[in-house]
Amino acid sequence: MESSFRNLPSVDRVLAEPRLSAAVERYSHKAVAEVTRQALQAGRKGVAAGSAAPSPSQVAEQVLSLLAVQLEATLRPVINATGVILHTNLGRSPLSQVAAAAARQAALGYDNLELDLQSGERGSRHVHLEELLRRVTGAESGLAVNNNAAAVTLALNTLARGLEVIVSRGEAVEIGGGFRIPEILKASGAKLVEVGTTNRTYLSDFESAISSETAAFLRVHPSNFRVSGFTATPTLEEMAAVAKKRNVLLLHDVGSGALLDTTQFGLAHEPMPQESLVAGADLVFFSGDKLLGGPQAGIIVGKATLVAQLKQHPLVRALRLDKMQVAALQATLLHYARGEAIATIPIWRMITATRESLDARAARWAGVLAHKAKVIDTESTIGGGSLPGETLPSRALAITGDGTTLERLAKLLRAGTVPVLGRIVDGHLLLDPRTVLPDEDEVLIAALKVALA
Ligand SMILES: *Cc1c(COP(=O)(O)O)cnc(C)c1O
Numbered sequence: 085m086e087s088s089f090r091n092l093p094s095v096d097r098v099l100a101e102p103r104l105s106a107a108v109e110r111y112s113h114k115a116v117a118e119v120t121r122q123a124l125q126a127g128r129k130g131v132a133a134g135s136a137a138p139s140p141s142q143v144a145e146q147v148l149s150l151l152a153v154q155l156e157a158t159l160r161p162v163i164n165a166t167g168v169i170l171h172t173n174l175g176r177s178p179l180s181q182v183a184a185a186a187a188r189q190a191a192l193g194y195d196n197l198e199l200d201l202q203s204g205e206r207g208s209r210h211v212h213l214e215e216l217l218r219r220v221t222g223a224e225s226g227l228a229v230n231n232n233a234a235a236v237t238l239a240l241n242t243l244a245r246g247l248e249v250i251v252s253r254g255e256a257v258e259i260g261g262g263f264r265i266p267e268i269l270k271a272s273g274a275k276l277v278e279v280g281t282t283n284r285t286y287l288s289d290f291e292s293a294i295s296s297e298t299a300a301f302l303r304v305h306p307s308n309f310r311v312s313g314f315t316a317t318p319t320l321e322e323m324a325a326v327a328k329k330r331n332v333l334l335l336h337d338v339g340s341g342a343l344l345d346t347t348q349f350g351l352a353h354e355p356m357p358q359e360s361l362v363a364g365a366d367l368v369f370f371s372g373d374k375l376l377g378g379p380q381a382g383i384i385v386g387k388a389t390l391v392a393q394l395k396q397h398p399l400v401r402a403l404r405l406d407k408m409q410v411a412a413l414q415a416t417l418l419h420y421a422r423g424e425a426i427a428t429i430p431i432w433r434m435i436t437a438t439r440e441s442l443d444a445r446a447a448r449w450a451g452v453l454a455h456k457a458k459v460i461d462t463e464s465t466i467g468g469g470s471l472p473g474e475t476l477p478s479r480a481l482a483i484t485g486d487g488t489t490l491e492r493l494a495k496l497l498r499a500g501t502v503p504v505l506g507r508i509v510d511g512h513l514l515l516d517p518r519t520v521l522p523d524e525d526e527v528l529i530a531a532l533k534v535a536l537a
């Protein structure tokens with residue numbers, strides 16, 4: 085036992101191992117020495133428990149794996165070949181080149197985030213987005229916060245705290261990732277009044293639920309599910325008329341917030357903030373990183389007096405965007421204002437990619453992999469809580485195999501230097517080029533070659 089402890093190598097002895105020299109270069113002598121002490125500590129415990137003392141080379145091996153866990157970033161770029169355009173687990177929407185460059189520039193230096201360059205006085209970060217939000221949605225005013233959940237919470241807490249908010253039973257739902265309408269209302273200090281049934285709610289249900297305590301009607305777009313068959317819901321116009329007459333607010337959480345009409349791409353109609361405003365909603369909420377194709381953000385547009393009220397709330401400070409988000413969101417909104425959104429924003433490019441172009445890319449991937457893969461028809465989806473059940477016909481690279489083989493291949497692809505995510509459907513591992521950014525093709529091919537070798 086005693087001799088075993090004496091056999092434990094010293095820190096310097098381990099650091100002298102040739103295999104650690106590259107690690108010292110990458111992580112500094114100090115960091116590697118620190119981790120070596122941790123590894124030796126573990127070795128000492130092992131000896132105390134009766135194991136033999138590890139050799140310097142064994143400790144060095146241990147040090148390398150500890151360094152990889154402790155000093156490498158866990159957040160890494162991945163290639164999304166799932167065909168799910170707004171993949172929440174993969175960070176939702178990629179930014180346009182211009183928006184990413186704007187965020188980078190903001191990150192690396194200073195900017196006039198809160199400075200009025202003309203007067204030299206302190207300014208507001210909201211001005212960089214307000215006018216643009218007006219322009220692209222037709223709203224009187226607009227405000228952006230950290231995400232849509234924050235936008236809805238801010239509005240309810242400002243306008244309905246201690247008061248009642250009337251919601252259709254079919255819309256008092258959970259929209260994935262822990263966004264549950266009843267809980268958001270509770271957290272905002274508002275009282276949920278549910279009306280109607282899961283499948284049918286009438287205008288009269290809303291109207292008869294109004295009391296002296298009612299602050300608002302809240303409509304929530306059922307973003308990630310569809311209720312079909314025997315259903316009924318009043319139109320926004322009908323609700324707006326009642327809301328106006330009875331002096332309650334009409335709030336509309338449209339979720340994704342498509343500024344472009346999705347029917348032009350052969351998809352179902354996704355609610356547009358512009359339409360909600362025209363229909364008479366007082367405030368409309370939507371995400372920045374769903375069908376807008378921008379950074380994470382929650383956008384509020386509508387009546388100027390209400391937006392001004394929200395801006396006074398102390399929560400605005402807690403929920404505010406940072407300069408990189410402001411920069412990226414402004415650049416994204418400018419794409420819409422300039423009428424260039426389809427050509428510049430990745431998610432619209434993906435949605436509008438033609439079958440021929442997808443087929444050509446998948447065929448090129450297949451060509452490199454020779455007999456191991458073929459190209460088949462598949463369907464891409466929008467994802468991210470938009471257009472549930474809607475698909476886009478696509479072409480994908482398909483690798484055939486039994487369940488275990490495909491699971492193993494998927495795992496290998498995830499474990500690569502640049503992880504590649506596909507999906508397993510009916511005995512195929514499918515890699516859909518629609519969601520793979522064009523400049524990722526070569527990296528994807530290299531990763532596939534390694535995994536299939
Ligand atoms: C996605 C979604 C949210 C949450 O938006 P985040 O930006 O993720 O906070 C809220 N409401 C609806 C209807 C949604 O679709």
